[in-house]
Amino acid sequence: MNIPEGYLNGEIRDGFYVESTMKKAWAAEIEVLNEVDRICRQHDIQYFADWGTLLGTIRHKGFVPWDDDMDITMKREDYTRFCQIVRQEQGELEIINFHTDPEWKDMLSRVINGRSVNYTEAHLDKYHGFPYVAGLDIFPLDYVAPTEDEDKIHCSMISIVEAFSANIRNNTATPEEIEQTTKDIEQMCGVKFNNLEPLATQLLKLGERLSMMYTEKESHAVALMGDHAGPRPLDVYPKEYYSESIYMPFEYTTIPVPVGYEKILIQKYGENYMTPYLGGTNHEYPFYRKQQIIRWFYFNNNREAGFVEVP
Numbered sequence: 001m002n003i004p005e006g007y008l009n010g011e012i013r014d015g016f017y018v019e020s021t022m023k024k025a026w027a028a029e030i031e032v033l034n035e036v037d038r039i040c041r042q043h044d045i046q047y048f049a050d051w052g053t054l055l056g057t058i059r060h061k062g063f064v065p066w067d068d069d070m071d072i073t074m075k076r077e078d079y080t081r082f083c084q085i086v087r088q089e090q091g092e093l094e095i096i097n098f099h100t101d102p103e104w105k106d107m108l109s110r111v112i113n114g115r116s117v118n119y120t121e122a123h124l125d126k127y128h129g130f131p132y133v134a135g136l137d138i139f140p141l142d143y144v145a146p147t148e149d150e151d152k153i154h155c156s157m158i159s160i161v162e163a164f165s166a167n168i169r170n171n172t173a174t175p176e177e178i179e180q181t182t183k184d185i186e187q188m189c190g191v192k193f194n195n196l197e198p199l200a201t202q203l204l205k206l207g208e209r210l211s212m213m214y215t216e217k218e219s220h221a222v223a224l225m226g227d228h229a230g231p232r233p234l235d236v237y238p239k240e241y242y243s244e245s246i247y248m249p250f251e252y253t254t255i256p257v258p259v260g261y262e263k264i265l266i267q268k269y270g271e272n273y274m275t276p277y278l279g280g281t282n283h284e285y286p287f288y289r290k291q292q293i294i295r296w297f298y299f300n301n302n303r304e305a306g307f308v309e310v311p
Helices: 020-042 051-060 076-089 121-126 148-169 175-189 199-211 261-269 289-302
Strands: 011-013 016-018 071-075 094-096 109-112 116-118 135-143 221-223 245-250 253-258 307-309
Touching (some): 020 135, 051 071, 051 253, 071 076, 076 109, 076 135, 148 175, 148 199
Antiparallel strands (some): 011 016, 094 109, 109 135, 135 221
8 A cells, every 4th residue: 555755754743753663553554454444345344443543533534643553343243254254364464362362361353464573575565664563453342232131130241251261361260269160150151161272261252152142133232342341331332323334534544433433432532532632542652662672682583584473
């Protein structure tokens, strides 16, 4: 994808300096987005800009200056199909989630352009001089239970399962607690865990199945169930907000936003969402700093190969 002349230069946006490496990171993420868009158009899959990417699209016509990542959402059926297609294509993009990586601990997927810090000429040419791993996060939208009582039970089940998975990964549960809680969840959900894969991963898969419990026909709203059942219980939206998408300008390309974007942004960020303020993200900024450190330590020993593995 061609980019405007001078786009990769550092610049000040809304009082915040965006360094040249970040501009290259944005350009690399847009390349990944372009490939995601190709797959979605080819297979009739609907997706939407969300979170900071949605806010940036509407308020800045691109990235929020002090943000470094890209987020999209898909309804569960589209999300499942997309993940399968990326794996089947075996192209340059890779999908990462708890189905592909046992150590993955989130209820979302990430699409990346490789797993290595890559200094090969072809990679640098395609990704505008950005050698580090770049990608975007995909959040699945599920349907919410039709009544308040059912929703409370549904969220409680998901919360219990996800919290137990986290406790196992964080080694905060004793063997006795693990044994008893495992039995309780098996009884509650009518399942039986096995010894063939990590229990924490099986719990995430169960949480995913629980999240998919309700259908569009019986529900009036959608949510990211991991958030709705956990830290953001009020993040529920009428399903009509996501019934259609509208392509809008984003940096030097376009991205689809949900038709109800204005009401979504008000609910997420408040009535004054169009007023910029310097803020941070919920992760380390910039995301490529760790990869720069890895490169600094190991690149000289792997110069002939042109890349180094990112743990």
